[in-house]
Amino acid sequence: MTVLQFLAPPLPHFTIGGEDRYPSGRKHLSRSKIGVFDLLFVTQGGLYMAEEDREYDVTSGKALILRPDLQHHAYKPCTADTHFYWLHFQTTGGWRELSDETPSDYRPPDDPYLPIASFMIDLPRFCSLANPARMQANFARLLEMQTAAGAPWEQQILFQEIVRELNSRQRELWNSPVYRVAEQTALYLRQHYLAPITNAALKERLHFHPAYLARCMKQVYGCTPLAYVNGLRLRQAKSLLMRTDIPVHRIATDVGFNSSTYFIRCFVQAEGMTPKSYRALHR
Numbered sequence: 001m002t003v004l005q006f007l008a009p010p011l012p013h014f015t016i017g018g019e020d021r022y023p024s025g026r027k028h029l030s031r032s033k034i035g036v037f038d039l040l041f042v043t044q045g046g047l048y049m050a051e052e053d054r055e056y057d058v059t060s061g062k063a064l065i066l067r068p069d070l071q072h073h074a075y076k077p078c079t080a081d082t083h084f085y086w087l088h089f090q091t092t093g094g095w096r097e098l099s100d101e102t103p104s105d106y107r108p109p110d111d112p113y114l115p116i117a118s119f120m121i122d123l124p125r126f127c128s129l130a131n132p133a134r135m136q137a138n139f140a141r142l143l144e145m146q147t148a149a150g151a152p153w154e155q156q157i158l159f160q161e162i163v164r165e166l167n168s169r170q171r172e173l174w175n176s177p178v179y180r181v182a183e184q185t186a187l188y189l190r191q192h193y194l195a196p197i198t199n200a201a202l203k204e205r206l207h208f209h210p211a212y213l214a215r216c217m218k219q220v221y222g223c224t225p226l227a228y229v230n231g232l233r234l235r236q237a238k239s240l241l242m243r244t245d246i247p248v249h250r251i252a253t254d255v256g257f258n259s260s261t262y263f264i265r266c267f268v269q270a271e272g273m274t275p276k277s278y279r280a281l282h283r
Helices: 132-145 152-174 177-192 199-206 210-221 225-243 248-254 260-271 275-281
Strands: 003-008 013-022 037-044 046-051 054-059 062-066 071-076 082-090 095-098 119-124 126-128
Touching (some): 013 132, 037 054, 046 062, 054 225, 119 152, 177 199, 177 210, 177 225, 225 248, 248 260, 248 275, 260 275
Antiparallel strands (some): 003 095, 003 119, 037 062, 046 054
16 A cells, blocks of 8 residues: 655645546546646546556545656546546645555654644545545535635635545555455565466465455555556566666566566556667666
8 A cells, every 4th residue: 555644734735626527438638747746536437547557446436646746647548427526735845655665664753842743644545435425525615615715724624624534544444454455465466576476376375365355456556466566577677677788588587577578568558668768768
């Protein structure tokens, strides 16, 4: 699971929001480094979003936060009529993305006489909401306030309620069986990504049906076990392409792909260029 962690104060602040309806077959726009966090909340249908090498099926009742410094796009068009809210927010304070590989090292100060005590706000990058109806009501009210004169303070207060809802959802996820299964699966994949990963191996090692493991991974990480392990392999491959002169077909084998053709296809899908082009660009 990945989490966006914000150091407060200052609190993250709302900038602008809206809602859209996409007919089946339409895609979300592709954008790069827009400079603000983009919170998407789907109430009907589904958006199929990708950010870097991660894909997210943002279906009804789910929310996704896209980073301000990365490129995002739709990896496939909507398959049904889709309604969603979008909300841009930013912070003037520190923030970072944490994963299970980078545990938080923050400790609150123990000095009771500090003029302002800092704390961390943890928000899930991708989640199913516990109460989507309440979230929808908050989004709708927030958008109404955009046209009301003299309501900026009220807007920020309501936005903090949305942040609180997401933070509460993050705490629930940390305590859920689905999260624990997804974490166990991700740990196994990180430890064995160089070896062939099969459904039979996952079932034998983790003692759950592969379909259940896939559902847990999709809910927590936004991707299947195969997509997760391919992401690990591609990150290692990019490092080797930049740092070494090892031939592409050897890199494919070294990072766990069973064929160079499949490796190149996955690489192009994730990076928009071939491994050779990526190497040339970063030399």
